[in-house]
Amino acid sequence: MSSRMRSAPAVTSARWGVVPYVTAWSSEEAPPYNVVVRGGRIGYADETQYDRDSVGVLWARMGISPRVGRPQFKNVHYLRQRLAMRKLLCQVCGTRCGDDGVWVLSAQEYENGEGPWPAPVLTAQPPLCPGCVERSARLCPHLRGGHVVLRASRFRPAAVSGMLYEPTPVGLRAVGRETVALDSPWVRWLRATQLHMRLEEYTVLEPGSSA
Numbered sequence: 001m002s003s004r005m006r007s008a009p010a011v012t013s014a015r016w017g018v019v020p021y022v023t024a025w026s027s028e029e030a031p032p033y034n035v036v037v038r039g040g041r042i043g044y045a046d047e048t049q050y051d052r053d054s055v056g057v058l059w060a061r062m063g064i065s066p067r068v069g070r071p072q073f074k075n076v077h078y079l080r081q082r083l084a085m086r087k088l089l090c091q092v093c094g095t096r097c098g099d100d101g102v103w104v105l106s107a108q109e110y111e112n113g114e115g116p117w118p119a120p121v122l123t124a125q126p127p128l129c130p131g132c133v134e135r136s137a138r139l140c141p142h143l144r145g146g147h148v149v150l151r152a153s154r155f156r157p158a159a160v161s162g163m164l165y166e167p168t169p170v171g172l173r174a175v176g177r178e179t180v181a182l183d184s185p186w187v188r189w190l191r192a193t194q195l196h197m198r199l200e201e202y203t204v205l206e207p208g209s210s211a
């Protein structure tokens with residue numbers, strides 16, 4: 001799978017314009033699933049080793065067929081978002097960012113951080129290579145109201161968001177979409193769709209204006 005994922009960078013076409021690496025395509029549908037309780041946590045009735053990540057979080061299933069069908073610009077592909085976070089791949093072109101990667105937050109995300117600057121901020125937006133920052137600010141609807149470019153020196157995967165379930169006497173109940181810390185006991189009851197990075201030390205490169 002990894003070689004296939006690496007071969008799916010941003011697509012630029014006359015038809016779609018730039019399609020970011022993390023964007024979901026219409027062919028990448030969610031297969032049917034059945035959530036059950038097993039061993040004090042949720043799982044799939046027909047679970048396989050690919051349904052959990054390296055820290056044991058259960059992930060929502062999604063087909064993998066980038067470039068097939070239509071790009072769903074409002075939807076992020078769960079696995080590519082997670083890979084981009086874990087491996088620090090640029091969310092637009094899919095290349096490895098290395099130490100050059102930056103983090104672009106909407107002004108609202110930044111203001112919703114844990115306190116005034118330079119308090120840690122939690123983001124579900126994977127990094128960007130320097131060459132894709134301007135393009136991203138132009139393409140992403142959530143950045144149009146202003147954005148902030150950060151270079152982080154210390155950061156870690158800290159939370160996942162997705163559908164939270166709770167056990168009840170009559171079975172599992174879907175509570176709703178929640179963001180849960182990876183060290184919370186509730187992470188055992190979440191079917192994740194996005195991984196969040198906590199930027200703990202960073203410098204602000206560019207307080208943003210509307211692109």
Ligand SMILES: [Zn+2]
Pocket residue numbers: 090091092093094095128129130131132
């Ligand atoms: Zn890039």
